[in-house]
Amino acid sequence: MESIGPDTIDVWSWKLDTPPPDLGMSAALLSLDECIRTIRFVRDRDRQRFVAARTGMRIILGRYLGISPRSIGFDYGDNGKPSVQAYGAYPIHFNLSHSADLAVLAVSDRYELGIDIEEIRFLKEDIAKWFFSLREYQTLRSLPADSYMDGFYRCWTRKEAFIKAHGAGLSLPLDSFDVTFDRSSESRLERLEGDAGAPANWAVLELETPINFAGAVVASTGGRRVCLRYRDEDIGQLVNLASRM
Missing domain, CATH: 3.90.470.20 (4'-phosphopantetheinyl transferase domain)
Structure with missing residues (x-):
C-alpha cells in the first residue's frame, strides 16, 4: 500500500x-x-x-x-x-x-476532496449570472474584458470542485457559497451559508493545467495547509x- x-x-x-x-x-x-x-x-x-x-x-x-x-x-x-x-x-x-x-x-x-478540470471554450451566453453567487458575479463583471474568460473558468472549476468535495451534489445551491478567483486574492472559500466556520476548514488549490484548461482541487483539511x-x-x-x- x-x-x-x-x-x-x-x-x-x-x-x-x-x-x-x-x-x-x-x-x-x-x-x-x-x-x-x-x-x-x-x-x-x-x-x-x-x-x-x-x-x-x-x-x-x-x-x-x-x-x-x-x-x-x-x-x-x-x-x-x-x-x-x-x-x-x-x-x-x-x-x-x-x-x-x-x-x-x-x-x-x-x-475528503473534489477536483474539477474544464477545457476553456468560448461562452455563448452570460451563464455566470445563473450559476455564480451575487458576490462572485459582481467580481467577475469587474474584471477587465481580457481577463473575463480566465476569471470565469477559475471560479467555475473551484465551485465544481467544492460541490464534489462537500458531497451534497446538486442539492447544494450554487449561490450558497463564495470562492475567490481573481488573481490578486489567495485561493479560498469565503462563505458557506449556514456554516460560519467553513472558510477555515476548507483548502482551495489551483490546479496546474495545459494552457487551454483550468482546474482546481478543494479539500476539507480542517485548516491544515496542504500542497499538490x-x-x-x-x-x-x-x-x-x-x-x-
Missing part, C-alpha cells in the same frame, strides 16, 4: 484518446456495471474516453490500496459521490474529473502492466 500523508494531495493526469489496442486492454479491467454504462454512449469517442478515464482511475487506486484494479468495488452516496468499498482500515479519498481528452484524479489518505504533488507516471504503461495481472 502506498501512503500520502497529511500535508499532500496527489494529482494524476492522463490523456483519454488512447489507441484501440490499448482501449481493449483497458476495458478488460472494468466492472460489469461500468461495461454496461459504455453501451449507453452514442458516440464512439465518448465511449473510449469513459473507458480510458475509469481504467486509469482503477489502476491508480489499486496502487494505493495494494490490490488488483479489477477487484476494486465502488459505493455511491445519496448524491452520487463515489467511494471505494472498505478494504481493512486503510482510508482512501479520491475524485475524478475529465474534460475533452484530459483526465485528472486527486487522491488523499486523509481528506503531481504524479507523472505513464498511465499507458500501467494499463499494459495491469492487463497482465
Whole structure:
C-alpha cells in the first residue's frame, strides 16, 4: 500500500484518446456495471474516453490500496459521490474529473476532496449570472474584458470542485457559497451559508493545467495547509502492466 500523508494531495493526469489496442486492454479491467454504462454512449469517442478515464482511475487506486484494479468495488452516496468499498482500515479519498481528452484524479489518505478540470471554450451566453453567487458575479463583471474568460473558468472549476468535495451534489445551491478567483486574492472559500466556520476548514488549490484548461482541487483539511504533488507516471504503461495481472 502506498501512503500520502497529511500535508499532500496527489494529482494524476492522463490523456483519454488512447489507441484501440490499448482501449481493449483497458476495458478488460472494468466492472460489469461500468461495461454496461459504455453501451449507453452514442458516440464512439465518448465511449473510449469513459473507458480510458475509469481504467486509469482503477489502476491508480489499486496502487494505493495494494490490490488488483479489477477487484476494486465502488459505493455511491445519496448524491452520487463515489467511494471505494472498505478494504481493512486503510482510508482512501479520491475524485475524478475529465474534460475533452484530459483526465485528472486527486487522491488523499486523509481528506475528503473534489477536483474539477474544464477545457476553456468560448461562452455563448452570460451563464455566470445563473450559476455564480451575487458576490462572485459582481467580481467577475469587474474584471477587465481580457481577463473575463480566465476569471470565469477559475471560479467555475473551484465551485465544481467544492460541490464534489462537500458531497451534497446538486442539492447544494450554487449561490450558497463564495470562492475567490481573481488573481490578486489567495485561493479560498469565503462563505458557506449556514456554516460560519467553513472558510477555515476548507483548502482551495489551483490546479496546474495545459494552457487551454483550468482546474482546481478543494479539500476539507480542517485548516491544515496542504500542497499538490503531481504524479507523472505513464498511465499507458500501467494499463499494459495491469492487463497482465
